[in-house]
Amino acid sequence: MSFHYSNCVPKGDSNATEDILKAAANPKVISFAGGLPAPELFPVAAVKKATDKVFDQFGQQVLQYAGALGYSKLREQIAAIMKTRQVNTTADHIAIATGSQQAIDLVAKMLINPGDVVLVEDPTYLAALDVFRSYGAHLIGVEMDDDGMRMDDLQQKLADYPEAKFIYTVPNFQNPTGRTMTAARRQEMVKLTHAAGVPIVEDDPYGAIRYAGETVPPIKHFDHHGEVVSISSFSKMLAPGLRIGWLTADPAFLQKYTLLKQNADLHTDNLTQYIISQFLMDEDLPAHIKKITDVYEHRAKLMLAEIDHEFPADVYHSQPEGGMFIWVQVPGGIDSDELAKRCLEANVAVVPGSAFYSGKAEPGTFRLNFSNMNDDQIKVGIKRIAKVINELGTN
Amino acid sequence: MSFHYSNCVPKGDSNATEDILKAAANPKVISFAGGLPAPELFPVAAVKKATDKVFDQFGQQVLQYAGALGYSKLREQIAAIMKTRQVNTTADHIAIATGSQQAIDLVAKMLINPGDVVLVEDPTYLAALDVFRSYGAHLIGVEMDDDGMRMDDLQQKLADYPEAKFIYTVPNFQNPTGRTMTAARRQEMVKLTHAAGVPIVEDDPYGAIRYAGETVPPIKHFDHHGEVVSISSFSKMLAPGLRIGWLTADPAFLQKYTLLKQNADLHTDNLTQYIISQFLMDEDLPAHIKKITDVYEHRAKLMLAEIDHEFPADVYHSQPEGGMFIWVQVPGGIDSDELAKRCLEANVAVVPGSAFYSGKAEPGTFRLNFSNMNDDQIKVGIKRIAKVINELGTN
Structure with a gap:
């Protein structure tokens, strides 16, 4: 006998995003894939x-x-x-x-x-x-x-x-x-x-x-x-x-x-x-929030500067004023799952844009998290992604 | 505009059981209606x-x-x-x-x-x-x-x-x-x-x-x-x-x-x-559980003895060997909601049996909790219920 699941249960057992998050646990991988706050700031x-x-x-x-x-x-x-x-x-x-x-x-x-x-x-x-x-x-x-x-x-x-x-x-x-x-x-x-x-x-x-x-x-x-x-x-x-x-x-x-x-x-x-x-x-919650936002501001600005420096000029990125994420779109119609897969092969994890759409996904999109990585990781990780994008552009 | 709720949401806003639990918060009321562990035993x-x-x-x-x-x-x-x-x-x-x-x-x-x-x-x-x-x-x-x-x-x-x-x-x-x-x-x-x-x-x-x-x-x-x-x-x-x-x-x-x-x-x-x-x-969990069961055993036995002493002989009660509840059925076909209502008027709360049935409820049933009340409350509370049962029997 096997269980007969309801329509509430997704048919597959796994998905691309879950696989990426698992792979990102490898210490060789720099992960911009998660959505974790910086634990060193927890009071x-x-x-x-x-x-x-x-x-x-x-x-x-x-x-x-x-x-x-x-x-x-x-x-x-x-x-x-x-x-x-x-x-x-x-x-x-x-x-x-x-x-x-x-x-x-x-x-x-x-x-x-x-x-x-x-x-x-x-x-x-x-x-x-x-x-x-x-x-x-x-x-x-x-x-x-x-x-x-x-x-x-x-x-x-x-x-x-x-x-x-x-x-x-x-x-x-x-x-x-x-x-x-x-x-x-x-x-x-x-x-x-x-x-x-x-x-x-x-x-x-x-x-x-x-x-x-x-x-x-x-x-x-x-x-x-x-x-x-x-x-x-x-x-x-x-x-x-x-x-x-x-x-x-x-x-x-x-x-x-x-x-x-x-x-x-x-x-x-x-x-x-x-x-x-x-x-x-x-405790003083606003003071604690100030501490968090100061660190996240630094990381976001660093990541945005690295993106501007390393990525081809025709790559779109959003300009967040807070939160934890930057959105990127590479032109040329490349499948976002393929892009994320190539990044993971280069030891840097991103979440492919396909995961976030209700219907048809915009190609070439991915999400970057900046709250959970230090300066060196941000610099090295963005360079790795840039290399993948440049290689795809010359294919 | 009002919200259009799904079929998951019950039609009514309240029910008899909730009303009883609210009324049981009155300090005059001895409540056997809840299902709470004895807080004095929390480690x-x-x-x-x-x-x-x-x-x-x-x-x-x-x-x-x-x-x-x-x-x-x-x-x-x-x-x-x-x-x-x-x-x-x-x-x-x-x-x-x-x-x-x-x-x-x-x-x-x-x-x-x-x-x-x-x-x-x-x-x-x-x-x-x-x-x-x-x-x-x-x-x-x-x-x-x-x-x-x-x-x-x-x-x-x-x-x-x-x-x-x-x-x-x-x-x-x-x-x-x-x-x-x-x-x-x-x-x-x-x-x-x-x-x-x-x-x-x-x-x-x-x-x-x-x-x-x-x-x-x-x-x-x-x-x-x-x-x-x-x-x-x-x-x-x-x-x-x-x-x-x-x-x-x-x-x-x-x-x-x-x-x-x-x-x-x-x-x-x-x-x-x-x-x-x-x-x-x-910690020693089995030792802690022993402490709880000793107290609950005492309360259950006391409540069962009081029931046997106070209730008419033709009233059914279950014989639990653990847990927190005793089940009672009064013969004569009285509606369990009415019975619980009468108890509440006598300042003792029970949950009417009607709440626990998937379909048609057995009449005259109610649930008693013994884990959360002390000896005096058990003695006085059971006497109050007995009085209600006896009055109903002579109506």
């Missing part, structure tokens, strides 16, 4: 101190079952964080998730029936595409440029698919492109979707990690009708091993969320919720 | 010590992203625990989940398409029923007696529903009945289901908490064809606030599980996995 001592305090004050309580919405004190603190992001909200609009990935998964489960249309930026976060596909979504890509999702194409897609269940967007330092949607487009997006009756799911894990340019308010800031569900996380500004994310949404939506959250894992790890709450009370 | 100091060690040895590592299958050392330790339970297995047959609830949810997602038949004990764990319903399962109840699921009825249901996707069972100290399936039935169940080609999902959160009778091997012990997925958790033997559960299954099954686990929350809280691993290395 280990401060988190340990916060944890000790939690055990001393709330020992029994943090080891017991808890409510599905999340720790009320932490929800208040998150509401205060959202206010600094120009989203004027309260704790009853906040629900905790086991990382923002769970928020994406449960919001998708709440809204998608098999066959339903979901609009996504093309390219976009690959694990969101996997989630939407697992619920049987019919994915429709919306085109982007350097200012984020294009509103003319969104308008067209809303006209073509008036029954779309929601639009998924990563407006800040998008994964994989590093691009940021302008404030004007965010405002227009809310108008267009309100008129069309299609809600927005805003995924904002990177927004706090800005090292250049001016802060742009979240899409949720422009939402006056409770039509935007905004998702964020402590993974990039504190530590991803502590799986704490959150949703900002109307209480009526969170009431439904809670029902599926209980099904999913009863509630998020209680100890971890208290640790983050204590950290927020005792 | 707070030992968990704190383990946590400090983890930060000192693995600070950066535990705050970073990690693999979806779970921390390899912890998976080895769990395989060793499974060996003490007579399941001869290795770490590659173990995957971590964010509590056993997540394991139930993801296994259900892996196997259920809308309309698929799932066989369940009647009554059974209500949050498993909620999960199966969220994926559109057609639930078919299998009858139980004091020895657990009845094999004659299982055989009948397998004949009636040969297309069933799996059978869900809680074989040890079942929630809600406290009943344990005999070894002979487990062996027979594996034979019947193997012949029928229907896998078993064994949910065993309570098995370690045995205070009387002889240990019965898990159903997985009798499985020679990789057709049983066995789920367990540290929630009852250590602490539920640390959301760590696991699956024991064939590697091919876990490969598929990993794909949906990544979608669900990328991976389980990394710090918490390391804390439990360190605790298992440094």
Whole structure:
């Protein structure tokens, strides 16, 4: 007997991206393929101190079952964080998730029936595409440029698919492109979707990690009708091993969320919720974020300078003002999987663009991560990629 | 605009059980309604010590992203625990989940398409029923007696529903009945289901908490064809606030599980996995479990003695040899919701039997939890329920 899997389970057992991430574990390989924060910046001592305090004050309580919405004190603190992001909200609009990935998964489960249309930026976060596909979504890509999702194409897609269940967007330092949607487009997006009756799911894990340019308010800031569900996380500004994310949404939506959250894992790890709450009370989060952004700024600028110096002039790259990623496109129509394979043979790992598209991938594209590698690795790695590109150009 | 929810979302916003649990928070109410371990038994100091060690040895590592299958050392330790339970297995047959609830949810997602038949004990764990319903399962109840699921009825249901996707069972100290399936039935169940080609999902959160009778091997012990997925958790033997559960299954099954686990929350809280691993290395888990079972034995025996003393002789109650629950049935056909409501008016909370049935509920049934209340509360609470039963009998 073998198990008869549901339609939620992908047919294959593996994929190109997973294989690359595995190969990137080889110490000979310089990996720009992952999406990991720099571990040397984790505030280990401060988190340990916060944890000790939690055990001393709330020992029994943090080891017991808890409510599905999340720790009320932490929800208040998150509401205060959202206010600094120009989203004027309260704790009853906040629900905790086991990382923002769970928020994406449960919001998708709440809204998608098999066959339903979901609009996504093309390219976009690959694990969101996997989630939407697992619920049987019919994915429709919306085109982007350097200012984020294009509103003319969104308008067209809303006209073509008036029954779309929601639009998924990563407006800040998008994964994989590093691009940021302008404030004007965010405002227009809310108008267009309100008129069309299609809600927005805003995924904002990177927004706090800005090292250049001016802060742009979240899409949720422009939402006056409770039509935007905004998702964020402590993974990039504190530590991803502590799986704490959150949703900002109307209480009526969170009431439904809670029902599926209980099904999913009863509630998020209680100890971890208290640790983050204590950290927020005792430590200076903005100062910690400044430390991270300073390092990432240095690495991004170094990588961009090396790209400009080493890559042929006709190679496109994005200009991130924060986050962890740069997007590259090599002209000439080369298959992105082939390009990534050649890079790996040259001991440098990138994620091929093909992984991030809802439909047909743009050729010659790949994603570079700059947060997790040191200066030497960045310099040597970019030279290796340049060699591959030059060889392909002369084939 | 309002959100258009998927078929995964329950239509109502609330249910009777949730209302009872809320009402039970009133300090005047003695609550046998929850399913909480006794918090005074949590090994707070030992968990704190383990946590400090983890930060000192693995600070950066535990705050970073990690693999979806779970921390390899912890998976080895769990395989060793499974060996003490007579399941001869290795770490590659173990995957971590964010509590056993997540394991139930993801296994259900892996196997259920809308309309698929799932066989369940009647009554059974209500949050498993909620999960199966969220994926559109057609639930078919299998009858139980004091020895657990009845094999004659299982055989009948397998004949009636040969297309069933799996059978869900809680074989040890079942929630809600406290009943344990005999070894002979487990062996027979594996034979019947193997012949029928229907896998078993064994949910065993309570098995370690045995205070009387002889240990019965898990159903997985009798499985020679990789057709049983066995789920367990540290929630009852250590602490539920640390959301760590696991699956024991064939590697091919876990490969598929990993794909949906990544979608669900990328991976389980990394710090918490390391804390439990360190605790298992440094502390004597069997000794800790002995402490818990001694207290629960005392409370169960006290509650059973009070029931025998206070309730009319024709009231049925189960005879648990472990776990946290006693099942009661009052004769006379009274609606269980009405009975629970009357109890609440008398300031004692129970969960009505109706919550636990896949189909039509047995009247007059309710679940009592004995792990979370002290002796005085047990004595007074049972007297209050007896008064309600007696009043109903004379109406």
